[in-house]
Amino acid sequence: MAPNAKVAQAYRAMRELGIIEKTVKPVLKKLLKLYEKNWELIEAENYRALVDAIFEEEDAKVSDKKKCNNAVEEEFDEDDSGQLQRPLKRIRLRGQEGQGSSYPSDCGTRSDGDLVKKPKEEPEEVLPSPPLLQQASPGNHAATTNINKQPVSPRPLLLERSEPVQPSPTRRSESNLLSSQRHLGYKGKEPMSSHVTSHEKERVPVRASNAFCIRDPASEPGILHKKIVPDALIVPKEEPLTDEIPQYEVPIAVIHPDSLGQEDSAVGNIVSNGKSDRQESPASPQVDENTCDVLPPLSSERKTISELATFADEFSPCLEIASSPMGEVKISLSCNSALGGPNFHVPTLDELRESMEKKCLRSYKIIDPNFSVMKLMQDMCECFLELATNSSNESQERLLNAMPALDLMKKSTEMNGLGMGCNKDSSMPSRTSSGSVNVYCSENGDVNNGDGKGLVVIPQNQLSADELRWIYNVNDISKGEERVGISWVNEINKDYPLNFHYISQNLVFQNARVNISLSRVGEGSYCPTCFDNCLSSPTSCSCASQADGVFAYTLEGTIKKEFLEQCIAITRDPQQQYLLSCRDCPLERSKKDSILEPCKGHLKRKIIKECWSKCGCHKQCGNRVVQRGINYKLQVFLTSDGKGWGLRTLDKLPKGAFVCEFVGEVLTVSEFYSRKTVKHTCPVLLDAYWGLKGALEDEEALCLDATFYGNAARFINHRCLDANLIEIPVEVETPEHHYYHLAFFTTREIDAMEELTWDYGIDFDDDDHPVKAFRCKCGSKFCRNMKRSTRSKSTMISG
Numbered sequence: 163m164a165p166n167a168k169v170a171q172a173y174r175a176m177r178e179l180g181i182i183e184k185t186v187k188p189v190l191k192k193l194l195k196l197y198e199k200n201w202e203l204i205e206a207e208n209y210r211a212l213v214d215a216i217f218e219e220e221d222a223k224v225s226d227k228k229k230c231n232n233a234v235e236e237e238f239d240e241d242d243s244g245q246l247q248r249p250l251k252r253i254r255l256r257g258q259e260g261q262g263s264s265y266p267s268d269c270g271t272r273s274d275g276d277l278v279k280k281p282k283e284e285p286e287e288v289l290p291s292p293p294l295l296q297q298a299s300p301g302n303h304a305a306t307t308n309i310n311k312q313p314v315s316p317r318p319l320l321l322e323r324s325e326p327v328q329p330s331p332t333r334r335s336e337s338n339l340l341s342s343q344r345h346l347g348y349k350g351k352e353p354m355s356s357h358v359t360s361h362e363k364e365r366v367p368v369r370a371s372n373a374f375c376i377r378d379p380a381s382e383p384g385i386l387h388k389k390i391v392p393d394a395l396i397v398p399k400e401e402p403l404t405d406e407i408p409q410y411e412v413p414i415a416v417i418h419p420d421s422l423g424q425e426d427s428a429v430g431n432i433v434s435n436g437k438s439d440r441q442e443s444p445a446s447p448q449v450d451e452n453t454c455d456v457l458p459p460l461s462s463e464r465k466t467i468s469e470l471a472t473f474a475d476e477f478s479p480c481l482e483i484a485s486s487p488m489g490e491v492k493i494s495l496s497c498n499s500a501l502g503g504p505n506f507h508v509p510t511l512d513e514l515r516e517s518m519e520k521k522c523l524r525s526y527k528i529i530d531p532n533f534s535v536m537k538l539m540q541d542m543c544e545c546f547l548e549l550a551t552n553s554s555n556e557s558q559e560r561l562l563n564a565m566p567a568l569d570l571m572k573k574s575t576e577m578n579g580l581g582m583g584c585n586k587d588s589s590m591p592s593r594t595s596s597g598s599v600n601v602y603c604s605e606n607g608d609v610n611n612g613d614g615k616g617l618v619v620i621p622q623n624q625l626s627a628d629e630l631r632w633i634y635n636v637n638d639i640s641k642g643e644e645r646v647g648i649s650w651v652n653e654i655n656k657d658y659p660l661n662f663h664y665i666s667q668n669l670v671f672q673n674a675r676v677n678i679s680l681s682r683v684g685e686g687s688y689c690p691t692c693f694d695n696c697l698s699s700p701t702s703c704s705c706a707s708q709a710d711g712v713f714a715y716t717l718e719g720t721i722k723k724e725f726l727e728q729c730i731a732i733t734r735d736p737q738q739q740y741l742l743s744c745r746d747c748p749l750e751r752s753k754k755d756s757i758l759e760p761c762k763g764h765l766k767r768k769i770i771k772e773c774w775s776k777c778g779c780h781k782q783c784g785n786r787v788v789q790r791g792i793n794y795k796l797q798v799f800l801t802s803d804g805k806g807w808g809l810r811t812l813d814k815l816p817k818g819a820f821v822c823e824f825v826g827e828v829l830t831v832s833e834f835y836s837r838k839t840v841k842h843t844c845p846v847l848l849d850a851y852w853g854l855k856g857a858l859e860d861e862e863a864l865c866l867d868a869t870f871y872g873n874a875a876r877f878i879n880h881r882c883l884d885a886n887l888i889e890i891p892v893e894v895e896t897p898e899h900h901y902y903h904l905a906f907f908t909t910r911e912i913d914a915m916e917e918l919t920w921d922y923g924i925d926f927d928d929d930d931h932p933v934k935a936f937r938c939k940c941g942s943k944f945c946r947n948m949k950r951s952t953r954s955k956s957t958m959i960s961g
């Protein structure tokens with residue numbers, strides 16, 4: 163890679179971590195000098211050296227500033243530093259904010275009674291931050307407990323600065339994203355030409371016939387336009403962010419105790435000024451047990467929380483509860499007290515537990531032999547879960563309302579105190595393409611990209627069950643239906659895709675006659691005498707003979723070049739000889755118009771016949787590709803060019819590779835039409851044989867509708883003519899030609915991170931059609947919808 167590209171790559175990687183270019187540049191320069199331009203060292207472990215150097219630099223700056231501040235006795239506002247802050251730093255700060263004049267400062271020149279505002283930072287600000295609870299600094303003691311339905315972190319809830327988030331190696335090829343091959347002629351009833359003039363472009367015809375429509379993106383059910391999704395920091399399963407830091411599959415909501423009281427008291431101000439009243443004015447009557455009363459009053463468990471909150475008052479601690487929809491709950495208790503000193507040592511958890519149990523016995527007269535502090539903490543978590551999941555609507559509402567009451571999204575200072583999240587307007591934690599974590603932050607560097615990665619604030623009352631499901635399935639929208647997980651990511655805004663049922667195989671809705679009974683698969687439709695791999699057999703099997711005696715696949719599993727080129731030519735340049743017209747077109751018939759139009763013709767496609775279970779060969783036989791399912795890592799993402807969600811590959815794909823099948827409900831065309839009030843994602847006609855037979859029965863004219871039930875293919879967007887995927891009919895089980903699988907293969911090599919597209923074959927001029935089309939934003943120079951008005955056009959898709 164050229165040096166400039168490497169620099170750009172480094173900027174990009176840092177940007178993903180929320181570190182702005184301005185901050186990176188000087189450090190990178192130094193590092194290059196130091197390492198004598200050895201990029202390998204800089205790039206190693208996803209720029210670990212660079213990230214470390216940046217943090218060191220920032221620490222040094224903070225330290226300098228503090229010295230400077232001490233000299234002039236001015237307030238130092240960490241958020242104005244414009245730089246990346248270590249989350250623990252913020253934790254400490256928040257814990258210390260309320261200490262007023264007794265704040266132990268290193269501003270040695272100040273007396274206790276000094277009215278000059280104290281810096282928010284503690285004296286040990288630039289000490290190496292302790293990564294574990296047991297190593298907490300004297301000024302800040304944190305204890306956490308958690309109950310998990312999944313592995314839990316041995317680390318405290320509020321973590322020290324994490325290792326840098328690992329950008330995916332695949333991101334490196336992002337620069338190639340837009341590479342495209344636009345060498346092909348246009349398709350249509352006119353001959354294909356290798357050059358298309360602008361005049362010709364206007365005339366680029368659509369595939370003949372074929373009917374089905376695509377809805378308007380604005381009203382597309384696949385996108386939640388209205389919903390603002392919280393700052394969801396989503397951590398991938400497969401790509402650990404660090405060696406040590408636990409991952410959470412789903413975001414975790416965090417409640418700060420202050421917020422719990424917000425509803426009932428003036429504590430709401432606490433949030434708005436980003437500080438705790440308890441800390442500002444310890445004697446405030448608002449800050450007592452009652453301030454926790456937003457939880458349901460009848461809950462004895464609530465009392466537990468209150469008790470802890472009272473305990474908290476004594477030592478000005480900070481109690482935090484974090485939970486995830488997966489049922490993980492963490493309680494964190496941090497306290498700042500005068501206990502710290504030169505002889506300070508951190509007790510072990512066992513010591514702490516024992517001492518606390520004695521205290522409970524003495525002070526609270528708890529004599530239950532089963533009592534333990536750990537149990538108490540567990541109970542607290544369980545109560546939280548109970549309230550969050552099983553309680554009555556009212557109590558649940560109150561609890562959930564308490565979450566955003568914290569106003570974490572708005573108050574970045576408060577959030578940073580918790581070591582998570584950022585300013586709502588400027589930050590958006592999200593997964594990156596690789597599944598790592600991004601937090602986009604404001605220019606002033608008000609950022610959290612590390613410690614908070616497991617702790618994400620979600621105003622859960624904004625989440626519907628469907629949305630929660632998306633969060634759960636961030637690593638695999640197929641919910642295990644596919645062999646390879648299909649992740650989703652939104653790097654643009656906070657929308658979720660709309661819910662649908664993921665299915666990996668077509669399902670018959672009702673009337674469609676899809677007969678795959680073994681008895682109907684007659685001889686000649688399978689190869690009983692073959693074994694192992696039909697592709698390496700010296701004699702062609704029956705399946706091959708159905709495909710002109712040659713297999714479509716190579717031993718490598720891709721489509722043979724010649725076969726692929728023919729398929730591409732037919733699809734892109736559907737000349738008359740490739741068109742079949744039906745006498746009584748099921749499509750026209752289904753429209754139930756009084757005046758039926760003549761059939762517009764259906765493409766005479768090349769078809770692949772795969773071996774199947776009735777054959778004698780192995781499942782891994784080279785002539786079984788589509789039936790083995792998705793093989794490459796795919797990802798659903800929100801496109802940046804207004805096409806809604808799209809599908810991209812995380813792997814580099816060779817030419818002719820099988821990507822995925824178009825899976826949906828199998829409907830008769832009339833069934834589809836009776837659904838036409840519904841906005842459809844992408845219905846596809848199975849019309850490859852329509853012209854061959856005489857009139858089809860209604861039940862035989864089939865289509866696939868992926869609106870409610872579908873697979874990853876329902877996210878593939880349209881591109882006029884030079885799409886990188888092509889759809890090819892594949893027969894697997896049934897010899898009945900009216901039903902087949904529609905499989906997508908690559909028309910060329912595709913880079914990792916490239917969006918996958920196919921040409922829906924839309925006729926943007928078909929105003930006749932009842933279903934509205936979309937305004938094409940494919941960006942292809944062959945776009946058939948270019949320079950057209952915004953009025954909706956109808957579309958027709960066939961497969």
Ligand SMILES: C[S@@+](CC[C@H](N)C(=O)[O-])C[C@H]1O[C@@H](n2cnc3c(N)ncnc32)[C@H](O)[C@@H]1O
Pocket residue numbers: 376377378379380382384385804805806807808843844875876877878879880881936937938939940941
């Ligand atoms: C099969 S869906 C593709 C996934 C869809 N983008 C989504 O968000 O669910 C088809 C719909 O995507 C949108 N779409 C697909 N290709 C497009 C394009 N080239 N320009 C604009 N919108 C497009 C249209 O709204 C279309 O109805």
